[in-house]
Amino acid sequence: MGGDGAGAGRVGLTPAAEDLVRRLTGLHGPLMFHQSGGCCDGSSPMCYPAGEFRTGAADVRLGALRVPGVAEPVEVWMSAAQFAYWRHTHLTIDVVPGRGSGFSVEAPEGVRFLIRSRLLTGEELDALGG
Amino acid sequence: MTVYANPGTPGSVVGFRSRYDHFIGGEYSPPAKGGYFENPTPVTGRVFTEVARGTAEDVDRAVRAAQGAAPAWGAASPAERALVLNRIADRIEENLERLAVAETWENGKPVRESLAADLPLAVDHFRYFAGALRAQEGHISQIDADTVAYHFTEPLGVVGQIIPWNFPLLMATWKLAPALAAGNAVVLKPAEQTPASIHVLLELIADLLPPGVLNVVNGFGVEAGKPLAQHSGIRKIAFTGETTTGRLIMQYASENLIPVTLELGGKSPNVFFSDVADARDAFYDKALEGFALFALNSGEVCTCPSRALIQADIYDDFLGAALERVAAIRAGNPLDTDTMLGAQASNDQLEKILSYIDIGRQEGARVAAGGGRLELDGDLSGGYYVQPTVFEGHNKLRIFQEEIFGPVVAVTRFGDYADAVKIANDTLYGLGAGVWSRSGRLAYRAGRDIQAGRVWVNNYHAYPAHAAFGGYKQSGIGRENHQMMLDHYQQTKNLLVSYSDAALGLF
Numbered sequence: 001m002g003g004d005g006a007g008a009g010r011v012g013l014t015p016a017a018e019d020l021v022r023r024l025t026g027l028h029g030p031l032m033f034h035q036s037g038g039c040c041d042g043s044s045p046m047c048y049p050a051g052e053f054r055t056g057a058a059d060v061r062l063g064a065l066r067v068p069g070v071a072e073p074v075e076v077w078m079s080a081a082q083f084a085y086w087r088h089t090h091l092t093i094d095v096v097p098g099r100g101s102g103f104s105v106e107a108p109e110g111v112r113f114l115i116r117s118r119l120l121t122g123e124e125l126d127a128l129g130g
Numbered sequence: 131m132t133v134y135a136n137p138g139t140p141g142s143v144v145g146f147r148s149r150y151d152h153f154i155g156g157e158y159s160p161p162a163k164g165g166y167f168e169n170p171t172p173v174t175g176r177v178f179t180e181v182a183r184g185t186a187e188d189v190d191r192a193v194r195a196a197q198g199a200a201p202a203w204g205a206a207s208p209a210e211r212a213l214v215l216n217r218i219a220d221r222i223e224e225n226l227e228r229l230a231v232a233e234t235w236e237n238g239k240p241v242r243e244s245l246a247a248d249l250p251l252a253v254d255h256f257r258y259f260a261g262a263l264r265a266q267e268g269h270i271s272q273i274d275a276d277t278v279a280y281h282f283t284e285p286l287g288v289v290g291q292i293i294p295w296n297f298p299l300l301m302a303t304w305k306l307a308p309a310l311a312a313g314n315a316v317v318l319k320p321a322e323q324t325p326a327s328i329h330v331l332l333e334l335i336a337d338l339l340p341p342g343v344l345n346v347v348n349g350f351g352v353e354a355g356k357p358l359a360q361h362s363g364i365r366k367i368a369f370t371g372e373t374t375t376g377r378l379i380m381q382y383a384s385e386n387l388i389p390v391t392l393e394l395g396g397k398s399p400n401v402f403f404s405d406v407a408d409a410r411d412a413f414y415d416k417a418l419e420g421f422a423l424f425a426l427n428s429g430e431v432c433t434c435p436s437r438a439l440i441q442a443d444i445y446d447d448f449l450g451a452a453l454e455r456v457a458a459i460r461a462g463n464p465l466d467t468d469t470m471l472g473a474q475a476s477n478d479q480l481e482k483i484l485s486y487i488d489i490g491r492q493e494g495a496r497v498a499a500g501g502g503r504l505e506l507d508g509d510l511s512g513g514y515y516v517q518p519t520v521f522e523g524h525n526k527l528r529i530f531q532e533e534i535f536g537p538v539v540a541v542t543r544f545g546d547y548a549d550a551v552k553i554a555n556d557t558l559y560g561l562g563a564g565v566w567s568r569s570g571r572l573a574y575r576a577g578r579d580i581q582a583g584r585v586w587v588n589n590y591h592a593y594p595a596h597a598a599f600g601g602y603k604q605s606g607i608g609r610e611n612h613q614m615m616l617d618h619y620q621q622t623k624n625l626l627v628s629y630s631d632a633a634l635g636l637f
Contacts (some may be wrong), residue, residue, distance in 0.1 A: 038394040040296060
């Protein structure tokens, strides 16, 4: 559950989420996440085949996660505007039973990725450049 | 007080079938790949039916059925189409209790809301668009003495609609009524959390619509929603949901060069100016209710007044009285007509709300009420219930910036008018807002200065058909409701006609 290279990270995966990423990679190939905002299933991390969702200048890459047993790093993205309000928190992608909507690939498995958050410490924020 | 019997038990006003297939071309047919998924009720957490797990093959069949039906439906006279919409409204009205209980069982919302709001509004929206269609006129422009530009409205053809789970029947109606009135055929995908109540409605109205005009394909977003949004046979896609999926739908729509309507939620400020507390009268009472409306529909409303901004000089008194209102919210069995706060729509929604309550506490917000899961007894112990929760904090906290979609309000204070508008607009979103003041001038100014598509002034959570609804900023693109929706589901045909015999003289 590494971050983007060495040192402090902004995002990670729980062991249960890593297991699910491994399973979903077998079904869909390399994966990516984009953190959503807004209503209904907003504020949930959406998981897509890598490249399915077009990221661009309006997005920030929070990390590229190394998952044991998965060849490609799993990139995690968020819109830059949303990041401005989220940047002081560390995100852990977890998984719960449920039936998330949107086009996230895990929904048919009867589970849903979920974000758990904690405040980044002063040292972590310094290391991440604020 | 009435407690409706659980659907499927003796004495219930509604029963669900044990399985629902796709509704394509006017009849039910099984999914191409043969898969079904279980549908639990959030009231108890137990499965009550299973629903077809649609895939690209089913979507393709539905789009073809719609393409077959669209020309005749689009050519039907406005009077004919309006009559069908009026008959649909009548059927819903005649079966209102049945549909309301079905909707509550499906979504978990208090039945008093389904009875008083969701279903009566659905009835009214169908009637409204029947009337709006009858009254619609094209335009004529006189270019010169012998040249006239006629502007006709023509349907788009086949449109795709992806429905959210918070108001399964009413949100389907918001999209269906204008699209059908405008002469389109529809392929509709309900949310996978709430796939069944639309079928209770379909059973009541299927005979009123020509086969293929309305097609319903159930399934998961990635398996059924995506192929619908990507299908080259649709001429528009409408979606209510969140920002990432909204962007993805725009991306798919760009591949086919079709328009989108997107309704993507908000973080709506509810602003209470000092003069609200000038008297302890009926208006003050109304404003306190306006505060407590964050709990409507268990907070699962895109326009939930989830940020309360209270002017500093009345903050303590007003919040104190508001907390008494919140303490009086009666949570419990959604099928009890006395229940004011029901279940959240799904387990993952419950988990998400609890994760926000957690980060709110970590960020230092004060819990003034609630703050946890609501444990109920007996049958309801497996359901998804949350205490009505009030946080105090400041606008930079994540609980002030993200749509929690639960019965959770984040409260802060403001100093003067400029401060109020600044805080209200310090958000990525701009869907709804509330302004409360005894001063018409102040309320007008605030209503114009707040960047949101719908600002309620001295009221909240009213959704009449004849008022446009939609978002500023990242809350979406386009509008719903109001007769302008006919335009959103039509295209303009311009006939540029010369009545002159004179040649141009160029060739």
